[in-house]
Amino acid sequence: MESLVKKFTQSSLALPLVALAVLLLFNAFFVDDFFKIEVMENGNLYGRPIDILYRASSLIILALGMTFVIATGGIDISVGAVVAISSATCCVMLGGNISGIPEHPFFVAILSSLCVGIVAGIWNGTLVAKLKIQAMVATLILMTAGRGIAQLMTDGQIITVYYKPFAYIGGNIPGVMLPTAMIIALAMVLLVLFINKRTSIGLMIQSVGINANAARYAGIKVTAVLFAVYIFSGFCAGTAGLIEGSLIRAADANNAGLNMEMDAILAVTLGGTLMVGGRYYIGGTIIGAITIQTLTTTMYAIGVSSDRLPAVKAIVILLIIVFQSEKFKEMYRNYKLKRLDTQLSVKKEVSNA
Amino acid sequence: MALEDNEYILQMKHIDMFFPGVKALKYVSFNLKKGEIISLMGENGAGKSTLVKVLTGVYHKTNGEITFDGKVIEPTTPLASQQMGISTVYQEVNLCANLSVAENIYIGREPRGAFGRIDWATMQKNASDLLFRELGIDIDVTKELNFYPVAMQQMIAIARAIDTKCKVLILDEPTSSLSDKETERLFKIMRNLKSQGISIIFISHFLEQIYTICDRITVLRDGTYIGEYDIKSLPRIELISKMMGKEVKEGEIESNVDKSVPRENVFLETEHVTVPGKVKDLSMDIKEGEVVGFAGLLGSGRSEIAETLFGTLLKSSGNIYIDGTAVSVKTPMDMMKNRIAFCPEDRKVQGIIGDLSVRENIILALQAKNGMFKHMSRHRQNKLADYYINLLRIKVSDREQLIKNLSGGNQQKVIIARWLATEPNLLILDEPTRGIDVGTKSEIEALAVSLAKEKGMSVVFISGEMGEMVRTCSRVMVIRDHEKITELNDDEISTAHIMQAIAGDYHGKSC
Numbered sequence: 001m002e003s004l005v006k007k008f009t010q011s012s013l014a015l016p017l018v019a020l021a022v023l024l025l026f027n028a029f030f031v032d033d034f035f036k037i038e039v040m041e042n043g044n045l046y047g048r049p050i051d052i053l054y055r056a057s058s059l060i061i062l063a064l065g066m067t068f069v070i071a072t073g074g075i076d077i078s079v080g081a082v083v084a085i086s087s088a089t090c091c092v093m094l095g096g097n098i099s100g101i102p103e104h105p106f107f108v109a110i111l112s113s114l115c116v117g118i119v120a121g122i123w124n125g126t127l128v129a130k131l132k133i134q135a136m137v138a139t140l141i142l143m144t145a146g147r148g149i150a151q152l153m154t155d156g157q158i159i160t161v162y163y164k165p166f167a168y169i170g171g172n173i174p175g176v177m178l179p180t181a182m183i184i185a186l187a188m189v190l191l192v193l194f195i196n197k198r199t200s201i202g203l204m205i206q207s208v209g210i211n212a213n214a215a216r217y218a219g220i221k222v223t224a225v226l227f228a229v230y231i232f233s234g235f236c237a238g239t240a241g242l243i244e245g246s247l248i249r250a251a252d253a254n255n256a257g258l259n260m261e262m263d264a265i266l267a268v269t270l271g272g273t274l275m276v277g278g279r280y281y282i283g284g285t286i287i288g289a290i291t292i293q294t295l296t297t298t299m300y301a302i303g304v305s306s307d308r309l310p311a312v313k314a315i316v317i318l319l320i321i322v323f324q325s326e327k328f329k330e331m332y333r334n335y336k337l338k339r340l341d342t343q344l345s346v347k348k349e350v351s352n353a
Numbered sequence: 354m355a356l357e358d359n360e361y362i363l364q365m366k367h368i369d370m371f372f373p374g375v376k377a378l379k380y381v382s383f384n385l386k387k388g389e390i391i392s393l394m395g396e397n398g399a400g401k402s403t404l405v406k407v408l409t410g411v412y413h414k415t416n417g418e419i420t421f422d423g424k425v426i427e428p429t430t431p432l433a434s435q436q437m438g439i440s441t442v443y444q445e446v447n448l449c450a451n452l453s454v455a456e457n458i459y460i461g462r463e464p465r466g467a468f469g470r471i472d473w474a475t476m477q478k479n480a481s482d483l484l485f486r487e488l489g490i491d492i493d494v495t496k497e498l499n500f501y502p503v504a505m506q507q508m509i510a511i512a513r514a515i516d517t518k519c520k521v522l523i524l525d526e527p528t529s530s531l532s533d534k535e536t537e538r539l540f541k542i543m544r545n546l547k548s549q550g551i552s553i554i555f556i557s558h559f560l561e562q563i564y565t566i567c568d569r570i571t572v573l574r575d576g577t578y579i580g581e582y583d584i585k586s587l588p589r590i591e592l593i594s595k596m597m598g599k600e601v602k603e604g605e606i607e608s609n610v611d612k613s614v615p616r617e618n619v620f621l622e623t624e625h626v627t628v629p630g631k632v633k634d635l636s637m638d639i640k641e642g643e644v645v646g647f648a649g650l651l652g653s654g655r656s657e658i659a660e661t662l663f664g665t666l667l668k669s670s671g672n673i674y675i676d677g678t679a680v681s682v683k684t685p686m687d688m689m690k691n692r693i694a695f696c697p698e699d700r701k702v703q704g705i706i707g708d709l710s711v712r713e714n715i716i717l718a719l720q721a722k723n724g725m726f727k728h729m730s731r732h733r734q735n736k737l738a739d740y741y742i743n744l745l746r747i748k749v750s751d752r753e754q755l756i757k758n759l760s761g762g763n764q765q766k767v768i769i770a771r772w773l774a775t776e777p778n779l780l781i782l783d784e785p786t787r788g789i790d791v792g793t794k795s796e797i798e799a800l801a802v803s804l805a806k807e808k809g810m811s812v813v814f815i816s817g818e819m820g821e822m823v824r825t826c827s828r829v830m831v832i833r834d835h836e837k838i839t840e841l842n843d844d845e846i847s848t849a850h851i852m853q854a855i856a857g858d859y860h861g862k863s864c
Contacts, residue, residue, distance in 0.1 A: 200725045203713060210708045217665065217703045218771065219689045219721040278708045 012272045012279075016287040019270070019320045023294050031301045045177045048297060056293035057181035058083075058240040060286055061188050062260055063267035065236030067285045068229040070268050073209045073277025074128060074135035076230060079237040079264060081146025082120045083257025086113045086241025088150040090166075091159045091251035100162040110242060117238015120146070121231035129226035143261070150253035160250040170246030181243045188239065192282055202280075205229060209277025263292055270320060291320070361420075362387045362552050363408075363439075363521055368417035370407055377403045378414070381578040383571055385521065390543060390553045392563045392584075395573035396596055396762075396790030401556055404573065405523055409441050410434045422520065440514035441523040448498055448510055455480035455494040458513045484512050488542050504535040511539075515546060522546065523554045526788055528562055540566050558788060560589055574598050593791055612827050613805035615643035619677075620778055620811045621662070621693075626671035631657040633836040635671070639779065642809040644801055646826035648819065648851045654835035655815050656698050659781045662813070663695035664688040689722050694772035698783040698815075700761065704768045707757035711749050712738040714756045714767050719774045741770035745800070762793035769797070773804075780804065781813040786821060798825050819848040831855055 008014055027034040027048075037047035062079050069076045090113040095103035102109070120142060127138035169180050176183070196202050207215040208225050216222050237257075244256050269275065270291055271284025295316055299309050322328055363385040370378035378400050385391055393401045406412040408419065410428030419426050421437060428434040431441070448457045455477045456463075464479065466472035480494040488508055498506055507527055514522055524543075528536045543553055543566060557563055563570065563584075570587060572579040572595045579595050622638040632654060639645050647655040660666040662673070664682040672679050675691045682688055685695070697703035706714055715738045720729060729737075738752040745766045749759065756767055765785055772780060782801060786794040802825050804810040814825050822829055829841040831854040839854050 198728055200720045200728045203709075203717065203720060204725055206709060206713075207706045207717060210706045211702070214703050214706050215717075217685065217695065217697050218706075218718045219685050220717070221684065221686065221721075 012281050013283050013287065015320075015324050016271050016284045016291065019323070020287055020291045020294065023291060023298060023316075027294075027298055027301070031298065034301070039177070042172075043175065043177060044172050044179075048301070050179070050182075052290065052293050052297050053185075054179040054182050055297070056290050057179070057185035058243045058257075059260065059263055059267060059293060060185045060289040061236050061240045061243075062264040063271075063285045063289045064188055064192050064282070065229075065233030066261075066264040067268050067271070067273055067280050067282060068205055069135070069233050070265070070273055070275060071205045071209045071277055071280035072226055072229050073212070074226070074229070075265065075275070076124060076139045076233045077136065077261045077265075078120065078124060078139040078142035078146055079233060079240075080257040080259060080261040081143045081150070082117055082234060082237035083241040083244050083260060084147050084150040084253050085120065085153070086117050086238040087245025087256045088153045088159075088251040088253055089113045089116045090242055090245050091161050092153050094161045094163050094166055096159045096161060098162050100164055102163045102166075106163070106165055113242050113245075114235060114238045117234045117236070117241065118231055119234070120237065121234020122227075124234065125227040125230035128230060129223045147253055150251070150256070154251045154253055156253075158250050158252050161245075162249075166246055167249050168246070169242050170244070170249075184239065184243065188236070189282075189286060196282060201225070201228065206278055206280065209280075264289075266317065267292055270317075270324075272324070292317075360387060361385060362422060364418075364420040365404070365408065366418045366420070368404065368407060368419075369415045370403060370412060371415050377576050378407065379577045381417075381573065381576070383578075384581065385552050385554065386569075387520075387552055388547055388550045389568045390547055390555055390566055392555050392557065392567040392570045393573065394563070394570050394592065394596055395579075396792055399573040399596070399790075400576040401573060402525065403576070405441065405525060405554070405556070408434065409439060409523070435517055435519075438518060438520035439523070440517055440519035440521070441525065442507065442510045442514050442527055443525050448506060448513070450499045451497055453495050454484075454492065454498055454501070454509055457498050457509060458483065458494075458516065462517075483516050484509070487515060487545075488512055489538075504531045507531065508539070508542075511542065515551070519551065521552050521554065523556075525556045526558070527555075528557055528559060536562065558790070560592070564589065572596060596791065611802070611806075612825070613642055613644050613802050615640040615827055616809060617641075620675065622674040622677075623662075624672045624674070626661060626668045626673060628657065628661055628666050628668050631666060631835060632661050632668070633834070635661075635837055637830060637837060637840075639811045639813065641778070641811055642805045643828060644805045644812045644814055644826045646822035646829040646846075647813060647815045647832055648822055648829050649832035649855060653832045653855075655832045656783050657835065658832065659695060659783050659813060659815060660697075662688070662779075662781060663693060665695075665697075686722070689718065689775060689777075692776070692778040693781070694718070694775055694777035694779065695781040696765075696768050696772060696783060696785055698787075700764055700768065700787075705756045705764050708755060710753045711742070711747070711756050711759070711767055712752040715741055715752075715770045715774060718771045722775055737774055738770075741773060744773075745770055746796070760790075762789040765789055765797070766793070769800070777810065779811040779813065781815075783815045784817065785814075786816060786818070794821070801825050819851050822846070822851070823848055 031048070034048050037045055037050060040046045062083070066076060066079065090109045093104045093109035093112050094106070097103065123142060124139050127133045127141070128135050171179065173180055204215070204220050204225050207218065207220055208222050212222050240260070241257065245251060267288035268285050270288030271281050271286070273280045273284065295313055296309065299312055304312055361384050365381070365383040368378050368381045369376065381400065381404060383404060393404065395401050403412060407414045408428060410430045410433055413429070419428065421439070426437060449460065452460065458480045459476050464472045464475045477494050481491070484490040484492065484494065488511070490505070490508055492501065492505070498509065501509070511527070527539060531539065543555070546553060555563070555567060567584050569581060569583055570592065571581050572592065574596060618641045619638045620641050623635050626632060626635045635658060647658060649655045657666060661668055664685045664687055667682065673682065674680070680687065680691055706717065712734055716729060716734050719737070723729070735752065741747070742749060742752060747766045747770065748763050756764055759767065769782070769785065785797050789797070798821060801812045801814055805812050814822060816822055823846055826846060827843065829846050829851060830837050831839050831841065831851060833855055841850055841854065
């Protein structure tokens with residue numbers, strides 16, 4: 001038992017998990033029926049936990065891609081904009097026909113969205129891996145231009161899609177209990193875990209993130225690894241774009257995926273992956289993303305108004321980050337040592353007396 | 354309180370230092386007189402660097418007392434000890450590569466003009482004055498540090514250190530990247546500083562240099578204090594036996610290992626290979642089971658030849674043949690597939706992946722060669738790692754230990770293991786023994802020879818230490834100005850001949 005506790009506290013997932021647990025505990029006490037899950041009349045599951053996972057889906061997907069990028073020592077701040085492009089693509093392909101008849105078949109629209117994401121990834125990959133531009137600057141280009149591109153595609157209009165099945169992606173497929181977004185996110189997580197387990201891309205990514213030069217001398221194709229992570233990040237953004245578009249059944253070039261890149265980066269860091277690259281933690285990232293969403297849901301549940309939400313969120317996240325910092329851990333260790341010392345000396349005095 | 358000449362400026366008494374789970378220093382003492390040059394000797398992992406870091410406040414001692422300049426001190430941070438007058442120049446130059454020389458010297462203490470504005474003109478003038486006055490160097494201080502070779506950067510680091518009014522100067526392996534001439538210059542500077550009353554702690558693996566420059570030696574072994582000796586009363590052989598903790602005969606270290614006899618087959622051949630500015634018209638061959646040395650001064654192009662053979666440098670003309678067939682090389686992977694392996698010169702920058710475990714570092718090249726989709730099972734990885742940890746006697750607590758926590762010699766062994774795992778036909782070792790203790794050094798030398806002898810592997814051995822090549826190589830190619838000038842075979846190979854060949858006075862029997 002003791003070794004199990006020790007194993008847990010030393011594991012990289014310990015802190016993110018504890019942070020999430022504290023949030024959930026808070027909810028358990030202060031929010032009525034927080035953990036209650038019901039089956040609705042139409043057969044769908046309903047309840048706050050489901051809601052959290054459902055709303056966290058896009059973020060989880062983006063954060064998965066972001067984890068690999070950050071592990072190579074890079075960053076991809078264009079994902080929010082790519083979400084906008086991807087959702088615009090899908091909506092444009094389906095068209096805003098009020099009769100609900102799509103201009104192109106649904107699967108073509110979906111494929112185009114995913115392809116657009118991949119193309120965005122290739123663009124970022126070219127800048128970072130081939131032209132060796134710093135990742136922040138390279139992806140800043142698409143971050144700035146991306147919404148413009150989405151605007152061009154939609155002609156500056158918000159295209160509303162009346163084609164019914166489009167809503168299934170962000171909602172529920174009739175007869176399936178879980179929201180589709182959750183299923184997509186789960187599939188992506190499984191895909192990533194599979195890649196992690198069955199290929200050595202993880203080893204390559206970490207090597208590149210820790211010491212790209214030495215990785216090259218060990219025969220790793222650094223350029224190819226970098227390309228791969230940006231393409232995957234683009235693909236993730238493309239997928240999240242489908243969900244985000246479907247949620248509002250429209251292409252909103254200005255607001256789709258707005259600031260999501262920052263949440264994704266936050267999720268990765270909350271999960272314990274360092275911004276300098278190297279070791280990455282998929283489990284941590286997922287928990288990080290869920291934590292962010294839980295926080296938002298909790299705030300709404302206890303009645304914090306949406307204009308005050310960012311401030312409260314910032315404070316909580318600040319606390320989590322501080323608790324995770326090396327400096328804080330060191331301070332805590334020193335504090336514990338000191339207490340041990342005083343306890344020992346007290347014992348000595350007692351025994352002397 | 355005025356110090357008398359033979360009084361100690363620095364005394365470290367009974368220092369204990371713990372790392373989590375390990376006692377790195379056990380009751381270590383260290384004394385430094387005013388105006389003397391002392392060497393801290395010990396094998397890798399003996400605690401030299403740890404002791405220095407305790408002194409400079411990077412690590413904090415658990416027990417013990419440090420007296421400096423008559424006062425008991427508690428070094429807390431590098432900055433604090435620097436302000437007290439203890440300056441350090443590390444092996445790897447830790448300056449900012451893309452700032453100017455002047456900025457590097459005065460960073461953090463820039464001369465200020467009106468309104469706190471940085472007075473650039475004064476700064477530059479002071480910098481060039483300082484460099485010229487103290488070190489006799491006349492360079493453009495407005496150029497970026499990067500612009501200058503490593504040796505010059507080291508001088509600049511020293512200039513910065515002595516300008517902060519230091520009383521104790523610590524030089525940690527300053528000569529490992531310097532040529533003989535540059536080392537000579539450094540020694541002149543050190544003697545000059547010594548005459549000004551500055552005490553110097555000089556850490557180096559080069560015995561020759563220790564005996565040239567130092568007054569006394571303090572020996573550490575396994576984190577314990579062995580003793581302090583006057584250099585005159587301690588013959589080299591005794592020093593080595595104290596460092597290793599066993600009796601060594603001079604002959605044992607100098608003697609020829611039974612060298613490998615090359616086989617008939619030529620494994621690799623180059624024909625007029627040229628890399629603009631790096632390799633000039635190189636034609637040579639390497640036979641199976643042969644240990645070939647590349648001798649030459651630092652910057653002569655010996656590493657560049659190795660990089661060309663491995664594909665990290667690309668030739669612009671000429672041909673490379675392997676087993677008689679011409680090969681095209683675009684990436685290192687092409688050469689790895691042709692069974693060539695390369696342990697690069699700079700272990701820290703080009704070799705280790707610091708935050709990965711020993712296991713991961715060992716399997717890395719093989720995994721890269723197999724491709725990422727042929728993922729080795731964890732079981733196979735463990736077996737492979739354990740095999741090489743045993744074979745090369747790598748000292749690790751377990752295979753999951755991070756490589757950055759190993760000593761230099763063990764890191765080097767891991768990198769060699771990484772390449773042996775790919776089962777190469779040609780193993781290129783570029784400075785495999787730099788900054789490594791004597792014991793590991795001879796282990797690696799013996800390994801190079803035995804791989805050639807027993808497995809018929811071809812080995813390229815590159816080292817700045819002539820003696821090492823004399824001991825291991827069946828053939829030595831002498832490189833000067835990016836060009837092969839001559840080859841020395843069998844009995845011809847001696848330090849004297851190599852030096853003469855580099856100087857251009859000896860052309861070998863065969864040429």
